[in-house]
Amino acid sequence: MSDELGGLYGVVLAGGTGTRLWPLSRAGHPKFLHPLTGTDASLLQATVDRLDLLAPMDRIFVVTGVAHAAAVSRQLESIPEANVLVEPSPRDSCAAIALAAAVIARRDPEAIMGSFASDHLISDKEGFTEVIRKAMVGAREGLLMTLGITPTRPETGYGYLQCGNAIGDGPVLAVEEFKEKPTYDVAEGYVKSGNYLWNAGMFVWRVDAFLAELTRQQPQLASGISRIAQAWDTGAREEVLGEVWPTLPRISVDYAVMEGAATVGRVGTVTGDFGWNDVGDFHTLGEVLAADPSGNVIVGHDLEQKSGVLLRETEGLVVVPTQGRLIAAMGVRDLVIVDTPDAVLVIPRERAQEVKSLVDELKELGQHGYV
Amino acid sequence: MSDELGGLYGVVLAGGTGTRLWPLSRAGHPKFLHPLTGTDASLLQATVDRLDLLAPMDRIFVVTGVAHAAAVSRQLESIPEANVLVEPSPRDSCAAIALAAAVIARRDPEAIMGSFASDHLISDKEGFTEVIRKAMVGAREGLLMTLGITPTRPETGYGYLQCGNAIGDGPVLAVEEFKEKPTYDVAEGYVKSGNYLWNAGMFVWRVDAFLAELTRQQPQLASGISRIAQAWDTGAREEVLGEVWPTLPRISVDYAVMEGAATVGRVGTVTGDFGWNDVGDFHTLGEVLAADPSGNVIVGHDLEQKSGVLLRETEGLVVVPTQGRLIAAMGVRDLVIVDTPDAVLVIPRERAQEVKSLVDELKELGQHGYV
Numbered sequence: 001m002s003d004e005l006g007g008l009y010g011v012v013l014a015g016g017t018g019t020r021l022w023p024l025s026r027a028g029h030p031k032f033l034h035p036l037t038g039t040d041a042s043l044l045q046a047t048v049d050r051l052d053l054l055a056p057m058d059r060i061f062v063v064t065g066v067a068h069a070a071a072v073s074r075q076l077e078s079i080p081e082a083n084v085l086v087e088p089s090p091r092d093s094c095a096a097i098a099l100a101a102a103v104i105a106r107r108d109p110e111a112i113m114g115s116f117a118s119d120h121l122i123s124d125k126e127g128f129t130e131v132i133r134k135a136m137v138g139a140r141e142g143l144l145m146t147l148g149i150t151p152t153r154p155e156t157g158y159g160y161l162q163c164g165n166a167i168g169d170g171p172v173l174a175v176e177e178f179k180e181k182p183t184y185d186v187a188e189g190y191v192k193s194g195n196y197l198w199n200a201g202m203f204v205w206r207v208d209a210f211l212a213e214l215t216r217q218q219p220q221l222a223s224g225i226s227r228i229a230q231a232w233d234t235g236a237r238e239e240v241l242g243e244v245w246p247t248l249p250r251i252s253v254d255y256a257v258m259e260g261a262a263t264v265g266r267v268g269t270v271t272g273d274f275g276w277n278d279v280g281d282f283h284t285l286g287e288v289l290a291a292d293p294s295g296n297v298i299v300g301h302d303l304e305q306k307s308g309v310l311l312r313e314t315e316g317l318v319v320v321p322t323q324g325r326l327i328a329a330m331g332v333r334d335l336v337i338v339d340t341p342d343a344v345l346v347i348p349r350e351r352a353q354e355v356k357s358l359v360d361e362l363k364e365l366g367q368h369g370y371v
Numbered sequence: 372m373s374d375e376l377g378g379l380y381g382v383v384l385a386g387g388t389g390t391r392l393w394p395l396s397r398a399g400h401p402k403f404l405h406p407l408t409g410t411d412a413s414l415l416q417a418t419v420d421r422l423d424l425l426a427p428m429d430r431i432f433v434v435t436g437v438a439h440a441a442a443v444s445r446q447l448e449s450i451p452e453a454n455v456l457v458e459p460s461p462r463d464s465c466a467a468i469a470l471a472a473a474v475i476a477r478r479d480p481e482a483i484m485g486s487f488a489s490d491h492l493i494s495d496k497e498g499f500t501e502v503i504r505k506a507m508v509g510a511r512e513g514l515l516m517t518l519g520i521t522p523t524r525p526e527t528g529y530g531y532l533q534c535g536n537a538i539g540d541g542p543v544l545a546v547e548e549f550k551e552k553p554t555y556d557v558a559e560g561y562v563k564s565g566n567y568l569w570n571a572g573m574f575v576w577r578v579d580a581f582l583a584e585l586t587r588q589q590p591q592l593a594s595g596i597s598r599i600a601q602a603w604d605t606g607a608r609e610e611v612l613g614e615v616w617p618t619l620p621r622i623s624v625d626y627a628v629m630e631g632a633a634t635v636g637r638v639g640t641v642t643g644d645f646g647w648n649d650v651g652d653f654h655t656l657g658e659v660l661a662a663d664p665s666g667n668v669i670v671g672h673d674l675e676q677k678s679g680v681l682l683r684e685t686e687g688l689v690v691v692p693t694q695g696r697l698i699a700a701m702g703v704r705d706l707v708i709v710d711t712p713d714a715v716l717v718i719p720r721e722r723a724q725e726v727k728s729l730v731d732e733l734k735e736l737g738q739h740g741y742v
Contacts, residue, residue, distance in 0.1 A: 023699070310729060310736075326714035326741050328394070328729050331722045335703070337715070343697035344710050346717055351702045358681060358699050365681075370697050 007059055008136065008204075009111045010051040011100040013093060014044055014064040014072050014118040019356045020281040023343040024320055027371055032118040033071055036279055036299055038289045043279065044118045045075055053129045054114070061085060061104065062118070063096040088245045094256040095248045097203075098214055098221060102229035105207040112139050113210070115203045115253075121288050123275030131272040135204040138172040143268040144213060144261050145204040146175060148197025149276050154187035157280060157353075159199040159254070167268055175267040178259045197269060200276055203253070209266075210257070217260045224248050282336040283352035286318035318349060343370055378430055379507065379575075380482045381422040382471040384464060385415055385435040385443050385489040390727045391652040394714040395691055398742055403489040404442055406671045407650055409660045414650065415489045416446055424500045425485070432456060432475065433489070434467040459616045465627040466619045468574075469585055469592060473600035476578040483510050484581070486574045486624075492659050494646030502643040506575040509543040514639040515584060515632050516575040517546060519568025520647050525558035528651060528724075530570040530625070538639055546638040549630045568640060571647055574624070580637075581628070588631045595619050653707040654723035657689035689720060714741055 018031030025031035032044040041049065048060055061083045064072045069086045076084070085099055097115050104111050114132055122128050135145040148161045159181055164174035178199065182190065190196035215222040224244045231240035249256075261267050277288040286297040295316040298309050308321040315333040322339045329337060336352050338345040347355060362370050389402030396402035403415040412420060419431055432454045435443045440457045447455070456470055468486050475482050485503055493499050506516040519532045530552055535545035549570060553561065561567035586593040595615045602611035620627075632638050648659040657668040666687040669680050679692040686704040693710045700708060707723055709716040718726060733741050 023697070310732065310738075312729060312732070324713065326394070326738070327717075328714060328733075329717040330725060330729055331719050332706070332717055335717065337717055339715050342695065343699060344708070344715050346698075346700040346703055346706065346708055348702050354701060358683060358701055361681065361683070362699075367681075367697070 007056065008051070008054040008132065009104045009108070009113040009207075010048075010055045010060040011097065011104075011113055011115045012044070012047050012060065012062045012118050013096055013115065014062050014068060015087075015090060015093075015096065016119065018119060018279075019359050020353055021279070021285075022355050022359045023340045023345050023370065024338055028067070029071075030068065030119075031279065033068070033075065036285055037121060038299075042075055043121070044072065047116055047118045047120070048076055048079065050122060050125050050128060051114075051116075053125075054132055058083070061100050063087060063100055065090055088241055090250075091245065091248045092250045092252050094214075094218065094221060094251045094253040095225070095245070097253050098211070098225045099228065101207040101210050101214075102225045103232055105211060106229060106232065109208055111207050112136050113205060113207050117201055117278070119279055120200070120202075121275075121277040121279050121285075123277075123288060125274075127274035128272065131270055131274060132204060134171050134270045137170055138167070138268040138270065139204045139206055139209070141168075142206060142209045142266070143167070143172065144210060144258065144266055145172070145268050145270065146258060147200045147202040147204070147272050148173075148175075148269040149200050150271055150273050151187075151191050151196065151198050154184055154191050155198065156181055156184055156187050158278075160187075160190050161197045161199050161269055163195050163197060163269060171270050172268040173270070174265065175262045175269050177262055178254055197271060199254070200272065200278075201254075203258075213257050213261050213266065218249070218251070218256050221248055221251075221256065281352040281355065282318045282320070282338065282347075283349040286316075286336075286349065316349065318352075378427065379422070379425040379503065380475045380479070380484040380578075381419075381426040381431040382468065382475075382484055382486045383415070383418050383431065383433045383489050384467055384486065385433050385439060386458075386461060386464075386467065387490065389490060389650075390730050391724055392650070392656075393726050393730045394711045394716050394741065395709055399438070400442075401439065401490075402650065404439070404446065407656055408492060409670075413446055414492070415443065418487055418489045418491070419447055419450065421493060421496050421499060422485075422487075424496075425503055429454070432471050434458060434471055436461055459612055461621075462616065462619045463621045463623050465585075465589065465592060465622045465624040466596070466616070468624050469582070469596045470599065472578045472581050472585075473596045474603055476582060477600060477603065480579055482578050483507050484576065484578050488572055488649070490650055491571070492646075492648040492650050492656075494648075494659060496645075498645035499643065502641055502645060503575060505542050505641045508541055509538070509639040509641065510575045510577055510580070512539075513577060513580045513637075514538070514543065515581060515629065515637055516543070516639050516641065517629060518571045518573040518575070518643050519544075519546075519640040520571050521642055521644050522558075522562050522567065522569050525555055525562050526569065527552055527555050527558050529649075531558075531561050532568045532570050532640055534566050534568060534640060542641050543639040544641070545636065546633045546640050548633055549625055568642060569647075570625070571643065571649075572625075574629075584628050584632050584637065589620070589622070589627050592619050592622070592627065652723040652726065653689045653691070653709065653718075654720040657687075657707075657720065687720065689723075 018025035021031045035042050037046045057078045060079050063085045073084050138145045160179040161175050162177040164176040231237050279285050289297045291297045297318050299320045310328040312330040314329050318336045320338040321327050334349045336347050389396035392402045404413050406413050408417045428449045431450050434456045509516045531550040532546050533548040535547040602608050650656050660668045662668045668689050670691045681699040683701040685700050689707045691709040692698050705720045707718050
């Protein structure tokens with residue numbers, strides 16, 4: 001079946017800082033570079049490894065910024081150098097995805113591409129692979145496919161997909177509307193209705209279908225990307241990138257393309273239940289990684305050996321040790337304790353989202369060294 | 372009045388690890404070397420500084436072990452090298468105090484000496500000075516004086532002094548008996564009766580009176596110390612110390628001398644209320660240092676600048692930062708958070724005493740590097 005469909009081109013977006021994972025995640029060392037997976041693999045490496053049943057390594061592309069190009073390249077040694085696309089400056093997700101689509105289209109104009117965040121955890125790789133294969137069926141028909149996650153709670157931190165009828169006789173549902181992060185009451189209504197899915201921000205489409213929608217809805221962005229793509233394999237690439245890239249609008253792919261495409265019936269979804277987690281904060285990270293019998297989760301290196309952590313009479317902790325240092329805790333519960341080479345964080349799990357505000361405060365205080 | 376009485380010889384005992392202050396206090400860097408005073412001064416330095424209204428620097432002696440001789444010498448630059456008495460091995464407090472008494476007696480046979488722990492905090496220096504002057508009156512009469520603290524709670528972590536009648540017309544009370552650390556019920560009875568004081572472990576006496584009691588009660592120890600003292604100012608000092616010191620009994624001065632002296636009416640006390648704290652653990656340390664309006668105490672360096680600590684919506688914390696690193700905490704209360712170059716501790720204040728058991732566990736695990 002995989003042969004019948006042709007392979008997938010995988011695009012991994014390695015951008016964003018992950019402020020709610022401070023002090024582990026920093027502007028200089030964002031979360032996708034960290035081993036938050038319960039193994040030695042970074043989130044970025046796990047994202048690429050997860051695609052190996054779908055795409056050979058020479059069909060995997062990563063889009064990243066100038067600050068992390070070197071680290072990303074070294075973590076992903078198995079993908080070709082030419083597949084590391086480095087943005088001159090951050091222009092949000094639409095430009096990044098469009099660049100990858102245009103570069104891939106030069107090689108294979110009808111290629112099916114999947115776009116994936118580099119900082120999500122997925123526990124069921126086979127289930128994930130199966131869902132992507134289903135999405136590829138819709139993509140082959142020309143639909144822009146977005147992956148929907150069956151909601152398990154009225155989460156206010158995610159966007160939602162409002163679903164319509166099945167398209168054809170397959171598993172593909174039409175997406176009628178993209179809904180922004182809702183209030184709690186609205187989210188409760190979504191979950192009860194059964195018609196809404198979490199928007200996981202993972203997309204599968206034919207590059208020609210996507211670029212056509214981009215041209216229809218975002219002509220300026222499309223024409224800039226087109227100029228860059230034409231120069232891509234020439235000596236003028238850096239010149240053109242440097243000139244055109246800064247003029248591209250900063251806009252997310254949801255706003256720029258997906259919402260408008262849904263309105264005209266060009267977006268479909270398949271439901272994924274493959275243990276997806278966006279690793280937004282330490283609390284949710286603790287929910288997906290393996291815990292000890294007291295519910296304590298130790299993240300990162302030394303998971304087997306645990307030599308860097310001493311817990312006595314603790315419950316429900318999320319502990320992030322750093323190499324060569326010890327964290328000792330006794331008689332506390334439901335706390336996040338993070339140690340890094342220059343900063344320690346202690347916060348209740350239920351307030352883990354608010355780490356962001358601590359980072360904001362450090363910036364206000366001019367303590368940029370810690371941010 | 373100070374001239375009339377003659378000066379004091381101050382003896383500071385710089386020994387002991389302070390296990391309950393782990394991970395700040397280590398075998399290699401015990402608590403008296405740390406700035407736990409709310410200023411840049413270490414506990415040891417503060418102890419010496421506190422004596423400056425009573426004794427000139429050349430009359431201040433410090434007794435320490437081989438492991439900390441260098442650090443102690445450097446922290447106390449203003450006292451003469453000859454006044455740093457280094458024990459070849461730990462033999463408990465009686466040998467340490469007897470050595471100092473014998474060395475002082477060679478210079479001034481009727482000298483009045485005060486013996487002080489190096490790891491206590493005293494907030495009212497003037498009150499302390501006044502109490503020592505009162506104790507010197509009793510000492511001049513030949514009494515072994517011990518300082519008593521008016522108990523403010525039924526503390527089970529201290530020994531107690533059972534007091535008798537006033538001696539003469541001064542402030543000096545007879546001490547009838549030394550009581551070991553009591554149970555809570557017994558301690559409650561002590562506090563209610565009004566006849567008991569906390570035994571602060573600070574002594575004032577004439578060196579000849581102390582050495583006479585030592586000879587009477589501990590003839591072996593007294594004769595060993597006497598041999599060492601005779602060799603002190605000769606080329607044989609190290610030879611004799613090395614031979615005799617290891618044969619001295621390991622015994623505290625309370626058991627060895629003070630209890631027996633009390634039985635025969637030779638111990639007196641004066642009451643001190645000068646903000647005494649033995650800095651036994653992080654909780655009690657937090658009780659004596661200045662807190663912010665939310666009751667958070669930041670210990671050690673950077674007290675003014677607080678650059679290494681970011682607290683949001685926290686109450687009652689005791690935070691011990693380390694240089695060049697940040698501790699950030701939000702939404703937690705009544706915790707001890709200690710950061711050191713190689714270990715972090717998080718524990719509720721009410722369990723601060725139990726840090727000792729974590730250290731024991733680390734030893735059992737063979738993690739001696741952290742102990």
